[in-house]
Amino acid sequence: MGSDIDGGTVVTRRANRFVTTGCLTTLIALAVVLGLVVSWLWYRHWHDENVNSDRSDKAFASLRKQARATADDTARALTAGGTTDPDALTGVIWHHSQAPVITYDPSRREFTATAARTTQYDEDAMLPGGGPVEATRCFVSTYTHRPDRTWTARVSERDDDVCRPSTQIGSRVRLALTRISSMHAEDLTRTGVQDALDPTGRRSFEVRNVEREQDTLTISVLVSSSEAAANQCYRFTRRVPDQGSAEALPLSSC
Structure with missing residues (x-):
């Protein structure tokens, strides 16, 4: 009788060890899978951040290049026009820059054009929320009439709030x-x-x-x-x- 009991106990212990080993193996497998998923998510997040940062830098660099090119083209057009009429000069600046606000300082013989420039770039993201992103920069361009009758241009990048009134006027x-x-x-x-x-x-x-x-x-x-x-x-x-x-x-x- 005791032999049967001992035999049953041995079988039960073996079964328990089998179950325990199986559970441990499953847990290890799940941990490995979870680790791989976390690693992939971290890598994807790091990759997307780097890609988006690079695209953002290129978008803003493009805006700066455009602003500089527009200012140079405008200065050449002002020089070529040969006029001194403030309204006509304002029209030349607007034709090239489309700046909603263009002010004139007769004492300095300077025009100042304030306008925000905007472009788009695609942003990568794992979750919904990626896609086209709008990049905006505020530029103030100053055109000065030199004694030799040529015009020079300076471009400065300013905080967004500097362009906010100009943007509102453009909308109106x-x-x-x-x-x-x-x-x-x-x-x-x-x-x-x-x-x-x-x-x-x-x-x-x-x-x-x-x-x-x-x-x-x-x-x-x-x-x-x-x-x-x-x-x-x-x-x-x-x-x-x-x-x-x-x-x-x-x-x-x-």
């Missing part, structure tokens, strides 16, 4: 273009345009003058950013009496 100019383009000819008076551009009286737009010459209407408007941090005079033109697309051009003053 586009809004004004849309509203002026859709207005009926009989409403294109100084009061009518003022009401259309600034119906809530926030003073974002101040219509200074409305003139009509034959079939062309010219509207001078002072466009301001929030809290009047910056303003820029614009000349809007539109053919009348038919509705049609308006055009905008910054001026040195209204």
Whole structure:
């Protein structure tokens, strides 16, 4: 009888050892798999960070190169133009740079153009959230008229908040273009345009003058950013009496 009990005990111990060994093997296998997964995730994160950092650096370098090239092209155009009229010079700068705010300092014979430049690059990511990313930099370009009648350009990169008023003015100019383009000819008076551009009286737009010459209407408007941090005079033109697309051009003053 005792022999049967001892035999059963031996079998039970062997079974327990088999189960324990199997569990231990499974745990080791899971640990190895988990380690490999963690290692892969870490590598992928490190790889993506490096790739994205490199793409970001290249995007910003491209923006700086574009800003410098635009400033050089603008300076050459100013020199070639040969004019001293501030409005005409402002138009040359705007034509090349599309800067929403262009100011003129007659005492220094300098123009300053403030504008943000934007580009996109693709960002890698394991989880949703990757894809196109917008890169933006703020640039201030200064154009100086030298005694030898040539123009020189300086470009500086500034904090984003320096360009914020310029960006707001650019958005408001586009809004004004849309509203002026859709207005009926009989409403294109100084009061009518003022009401259309600034119906809530926030003073974002101040219509200074409305003139009509034959079939062309010219509207001078002072466009301001929030809290009047910056303003820029614009000349809007539109053919009348038919509705049609308006055009905008910054001026040195209204």
